[in-house]
Amino acid sequence: MARDTCTVGIDLGGTNIVFGLVTPQGELIHHFSHPTEGHKGPDRVMQNILDGIEEIMQAGVGGRINGIGLGSPGAIDTESGLVIECAPNIPDWTGRQIRTPIVERFGLPTFVDNDAKMAVIGEAVFGAGAGYRHLFVVTLGTGIGGGVVLNGRIHRGAFFCAGEIGHAAVQINGRRCVCGKDGHLEAYASAKGIVGLTRELLEQGRKSALTSMAEKNEEGLTAKLVLDAARSGDEVALEVVNLAAHYLGMALAHFAMVFDPDIMVVSGGLALAGEILFRPMNEAYTRYLFYQSIRQAPIVPARMGFEAGMVGAAAMAMIELGLEGPETRP
Ligand SMILES: [Zn+2]
Structure with missing residues (x-):
C-alpha cells in the first residue's frame, strides 16, 4: 500500500464517537471526538457518524483515504452490516443498518464490527500482539x-x-x-x-x-x-x-x-x-x-490505551482490504 494512503477508524461509544486517521504503520495522525447523542435517537447517531467522517476527510491530512472501519457496541453481523443486539446505552440501535449509509455517502469500502473486537484487532495488529498469528x-x-x-x-x-x-x-x-x-x-x-x-x-x-x-x-x-x-x-x-x-x-x-x-x-x-x-x-x-x-x-x-478501538477499526478495514494485518507480516 502506498505510504500516503490512510484509513478512517471510528469507535462508537455510549457517550462519544471517536474518529481517527490511521497510517498503514498504525500511526494515529489525526483524531477528534463528538458526542454520540444517543438520547436524540438512532438517526441522529448515524448522522453524527457521517458528519464526523466528512470532517476527517476534509481535514487535509493523510492523503488518500482507502477505507473506513466502524466499531459499534453490541453484536454486529459483519457480513450484512446490521446491529443484531445492542445494550441500551445507545437506545434503539438494535436492528440498525450501520454500513450501507456510510458506503452510500462516501463510496468507500466500509467494515463494521463490535467495538471490543475492534480494540482486540488494534492491540493484535499494532499493539502488544504485533507480529503474532494466534x-x-x-x-x-x-x-x-x-x-x-x-x-x-x-x-x-x-x-x-x-x-x-x-x-x-x-x-x-x-x-x-x-x-x-x-x-x-x-x-x-x-x-x-x-x-x-x-x-x-x-x-x-x-x-x-x-x-x-x-x-x-x-x-x-x-x-x-x-x-x-x-x-x-x-x-x-x-x-x-x-x-x-x-x-x-x-x-x-x-x-x-x-x-x-x-x-x-x-x-x-x-x-x-x-x-x-x-x-x-x-x-x-x-x-x-x-x-x-x-x-x-x-x-x-496491552500497549494501547483509549486509541485501541479507533486504530483497531482502521486495522480491521486494512485487513479486509488485504493491506495490513498479522498475516502479512514475516
Ligand atoms: Zn456471566
Missing part, C-alpha cells in the same frame, strides 16, 4: 470481554460470540454474574466483581484499611482502591486480588489449552495493575497449564 486479548474493565485472533484473522464464531471469556465458569455455586448465571469469571475478576467481592468480605465484619479508604474516596469503594490496598499489604484486598488473579490465570490456561496461542494480551483499566495482579495470575496460569514445557505463550499487558 492470540487472545482479554479486556478487564467494568466487565470482561475478549477477542480471538487465529491465523492472523479475527475469529468471530458461528454466532458472532467468540471470545466471551468473561462468562467462562470458574467456580461451582459461585458469585452471581451480571448475565444472571453463577460463578463466571466476570463476577470475580472484573472491576465490578472485585468491588462486589470486597464488599461481601467487609460486610462479614473483616477488618481492612479499605473501610476508611472508601469513606475518604469520592467514588467510594473502587477496584483501583482495592489494588492500592493490596499493594500496601491489606489482607482483605490481597485475598480479593489473589482470587481474581487466580481465576483469570485459570481461564487463560483453559483458553491456551484449546487454542494454543502465541501470546495472550491483558487490556483494559485493570491491565495497569502491574505485578500485584500479574504475578498471581501467572502462577495460576502455569499451575493449570498442560504441556507447559512446550507452550511458550506469555501473558503480557
